Amino acid sequence: MNSVLDSAVLFQIGPVGITQAIVTTWAIMAILVIGAYALTRRLDLRPTRRQAALELIVATLDTQIVETTGAAAAPYRGFIGTLFVFILAANWSSLVPGVEPPTAQLETDAGLAALVFVSVIWFGIRAGGFRGWLKSFAAPNPVMIPLNILQSLTRVFSMFVRLFGNVMSGVFVIGIVVSLAGLLVPIPLMALDLLTGLVQAYIFAVLAMVFISSTVEDGARPLCDPDIAPSPTKKDS
Amino acid sequence: MTLDWWGLSLQAVNVLILVWLLGRVFWRPVADAISRRQEAAVAMLDEGKALQAKVDVQLAEIDETRRGIASEREAILAEAMATADAVAKATLRDAQTRADTLIGAARTAIDRDKHDARKENAAKVAELSVEIAARLLGRFSSSVIQAAFLEQLVEAIANLSPSDRAALTASETVIEIVTASEPEDVEMAGIEKAVKNALGGTPGIRFVTDPDMIAGLELRQAHFVLRNSWRADLETIRKEVANVD
Incomplete structure (x- = not known):
């Protein structure tokens, strides 16, 4: 018996089974890329309302990144912003009748979590070098190395499970209510699902940013930094 | 799953x-x-x-x-x-x-006017004095005074140069003997005789009366006058007073 969590394969490309989630992802990608291209074709020094709205989005994202990490926003803007926009679009795609959001499938959320895992390593190495990235596991002191390694895996796993659980549960609840109470009753739940999708996208992006910045900062900071672990004597004084 | x-x-x-x-x-x-x-x-x-x-x-x-x-x-x-x-x-x-x-000029003019006024006043005073003296002396017209004037006239003729006396006597013009009041005949004869003696000749003599003389005897010819009267004296005094600055 197949699990309800499994996605039906629409067609096969070599060894890869193309599910509806993948197709929806491609559709979202196409819409986002074409829409972004259409919106950013005529950017001018004197902004129109459309351009002002786009700049407001980018400026808000930059502000969030700066407030979260304290670092410059430019290196992380593309990755964090795309994560947020894609997850939001994927979550809200459930509003389209007959479309199941890609984030309600394990593979999509696991893929996103894997990207965050890799990006933490990538940004860590790029900021402090390979030694700096390794050193980030010894923060605040080398005793924490096993725990930090375990944490780097579990926190990504928790991200993917959190996103998957929230979106999938929403889809399930709405599906159950639709099957029981007809057409109009699920609408408040769908509205709630919109809010849940927005919050989950925001949480996923912010957590990714926090993990990346934590690794970057730990790699750049010397071991046993007194600012990280102040001695009780110093604290008491 | x-x-x-x-x-x-x-x-x-x-x-x-x-x-x-x-x-x-x-x-x-x-x-x-x-x-x-x-x-x-x-x-x-x-x-x-x-x-x-x-x-x-x-x-x-x-x-x-x-x-x-x-x-x-x-x-x-x-x-x-x-x-x-x-x-x-x-x-x-x-x-x-x-x-x-201007002040200097004015002062000069004032001084000049003062000087002129003083001279004018002096002249008036002199004229007045002469007039007063003439009136006062007019009261003393007596034979004694007349004799004194005759004596002074004879002395003055004597003091003339001989050529002047000779010219007076040789002139055909009559010599006028001017008196302040008309003398009597005796006095006229005495005067004529004394004058002719003083001149040393016998010129023509004619007596003329001039009350302005106050008192005195004068000889007058066409080109000669020998003054000898109070009027002449007073006039001389008046001119001297008037010429004093």
């Missing part, structure tokens, strides 16, 4: 591609637009600051020029005041000189 690793990888690649695509067509263009506007704003601000600095420099130059104009104005005013002061002093000096000249 199973995890499709191919699907996971494909979704990861899909998102990675989306990150790359959106980075090219959305994040970077919009961020570049913001940067361009910020750079333009900074450039405009810099330009504004440069313009402000330029304006400040020009304002400073204008202030300097104004201060120069003000100092020049003060210098011109000071020079004008000095010139006006000098002109005023020169005018005052000139006026003082003119006033002094």
